[in-house]
Amino acid sequence: MIFAEEVHILDGKKIVFRSARSDESQMLIDYLKTVTGExxxxxxxxxEINYTKEEEEQFINDHNQSKDALLILAFVDGEYAGNCSFESKSGSRRSKHRAGIGIALYQKYTGFGLGKLMLTRLLTEIKNLGFEQAExxxxxxxxxxxxxxxSLGFKECGIIPNANKYDDGTYADDIFMVLEF
Ligand SMILES: CC(C)(COP(=O)(O)OP(=O)(O)OC[C@H]1O[C@@H](n2cnc3c(N)ncnc32)[C@H](O)[C@@H]1OP(=O)(O)O)[C@@H](O)C(=O)NCCC(=O)NCCS
Incomplete structure (x- = not known):
């Protein structure tokens, strides 16, 4: 799906939300490399981020052309700040009512309300498309x-202990959360 460009003002900054263009694949690879390090x-x-420009371009096009996936980029005063996305969990009819979501911002654009604003917009889109829950x-x-x-209404529904093992030998759990519309 394409997300038509939207402008917001937040904390005195101009925020633009829009879909990615296929010529922005290198920008998205650079962002992934940076945010996973931050x-x-x-x-x-x-x-471990080793996507080629062609693979990333395919990812952008898949989201833009799909009826049940959406990638929203955020720009703060003209600078790319991060993105959020959802994909339907539709491996079968039984899971078509579920949307899986993700979000990551560059560290310098965290902590002033952008994440909350982006997710609020993403969740509205997901709900309006008829999905019954976001995960x-x-x-x-x-x-x-x-x-x-x-704060957006998600509830914890399960934990995988020690799901993440870091290079320094420490571990962290994964927590699953669900928002029922
Ligand atoms: C997680 C992330 C998306 C949040 O976005 P953000 O723009 O930083 O968050 P916001 O400024 O919108 O804050 C939203 C809420 O987060 C919480 N929050 C913000 N700063 C916080 C802090 N220092 N400590 C605890 N909670 C905090 C509050 O509940 C806040 O809501 P409120 O302003 O109504 O009190 C963003 O920080 C990020 O991309 N981090 C790195 C990648 C990541 O962790 N992604 C999520 C993977 S599941």
Missing amino acids: TRFLMCESD LTVVGNNEKAHRLYE
Whole structure:
């Protein structure tokens, strides 16, 4: 799906939300490499991000062309700040009512309400499309994200202990959260 450009003002900054263009694949790869290095709360280590420009372009096009997936980029005063997305969990008819979501911002654009604003917009889109629940996984000690999700109505529904093992030998749980519309 395409997300038509939207402008918001937040904390005195101009925020633009829109879909990605296929010529922005390198920008998205650079972002993934940076954000996975800035936090221990994303899906992998920075050196594991090895997407080619072609693969990333395919990812962008798949989201833009799909009826049950959406990728929203955020720009703060013209600078790319991060994205959020959802994909239907539709491996079968039984799971078509479930949307899986994800979000990550560059560290410098966290903490002033952008994450909450983006997720609020994403969840409205998901609900309006007829999905019955939104689902996500958050790393156990990611208190900021956990609190944000709770404030949007997500509830914890399960934990995988020690789901993440870091290079320094420490572990962190994965927590599953669900928001029922
Ligand atoms: C998690 C993330 C998306 C949150 O976005 P954000 O823009 O930083 O968050 P916001 O400024 O919108 O804050 C939203 C809520 O988070 C919580 N929060 C914010 N800062 C916090 C802090 N320092 N400690 C605890 N909770 C905090 C509050 O509940 C806040 O709501 P409130 O302002 O109504 O009190 C963003 O920080 C991020 O991308 N982090 C790195 C990647 C990541 O962890 N992604 C999530 C993977 S599951």
